[in-house]
Amino acid sequence: MSTTKDRLLDSAEQLFSREGFSSTSVRQITAAAGVNLAALNYHFGSKEQLISAVFARRLGPLNEERLGLLERCSRESEGGVPSLRASVTALVGPALRLSQDPDRGGERFMLLMGRAFSEPGHGVEELVLRQFEELAQRFFPVFRHHLGDLSEETFFWRIHFLIGAMAHTMAASKRLDFVSGGCCSLDNPEAAVGRLVDFVVAGLRAPDRVETKP
Amino acid sequence: MSTTKDRLLDSAEQLFSREGFSSTSVRQITAAAGVNLAALNYHFGSKEQLISAVFARRLGPLNEERLGLLERCSRESEGGVPSLRASVTALVGPALRLSQDPDRGGERFMLLMGRAFSEPGHGVEELVLRQFEELAQRFFPVFRHHLGDLSEETFFWRIHFLIGAMAHTMAASKRLDFVSGGCCSLDNPEAAVGRLVDFVVAGLRAPDRVETKP
DNA sequence: GTCTATATGGGGATAGAC
């Protein structure tokens, strides 16, 4: 039997992903969860703290999975440094698989990640960026090891593009349907991971043609 | 002298980009514009129609610029087909330059584009996708001409990644500051365009390693 | 075209009984 707290988290995740944070009222959430209006404030204190809780529930395990994969690749590689392809896969694979797993929020949670940045003022942006810092500390040095030819500026720009391609793939599968006229979809996560990694690794490895200003 | 209508559009653009659509009230908008509350409904009919108007004002000229650039490249190329690099530049260049031009909404409008997709229910998503269709009709055949080796499915996935990298670059310059520890920024749009094009063209051209299912 | 005043409805949060 699911607890009141869990039902609130589930209903909130679903409604926030469909309607946005501001457009979703606590009355809608409690009604959908089949619990009393006052239970929300009792368990979470406020609507804002509920929003944070919705994110924290998914983000922790996701990032642990990414770090665990990276570590496994490190141990299995000679020299202790995983290949660029393997490390990019460790970063984007868990996220894309999560986005197709209905038991862990599936597509809903990925839509929410997009919203975290584009609908500010709920404290979520900070939460997500803080979680990201831990990833950066572990992943960036590995990337840098394979991309020593790039200037520092170009290196970070490339990371930025990588994040963009990944975020868009997670959050915008509906737009993929649209641009492809229906011929592509995300139902095969492993193929999507492969395609994303192909694209990103080639982009990261492109020669650095932009002069850094002196 | 700016008209009431323009002042409402400017204030709305600014507030929507900072706070989101639902969180911004018509009272805030009219107060910031220094006009009467009722003027908003008089000129635009409703808050929703104002939102659409904010987008339509910027999106039309932007896409015309992109199509114009593509056409110019076509005329200047032998055979009438511009290079992959030139056509990608025609697509992403105007958007990145716009995002740095305060006279045309600058960064504000780019944040709004992100919000258009992540805060639904205001009719904006449809508006943006409709505008995008015209771009697709002109740009996609050129891209396909240079990427004949890819399966159709992989081709559209690559376009999807291209859009992701572009959208993220436009909307998320603050996150670039963050991931780079402050060493990168968007103040030099031409360098940013160059870096984005380098990354994207290399990604598009990567060999197709994913088997299409039979 | 612009204003004031108001109609009408919903929002988040809480006090206090059970």
Add this chain to the structure above:
DNA sequence: GTCTATCCCCATATAGAC
């Protein structure tokens, strides 16, 4: 932990005078 009832505030939209 859960409920009811309620406080107080703000939302969008419009009617009707100027």
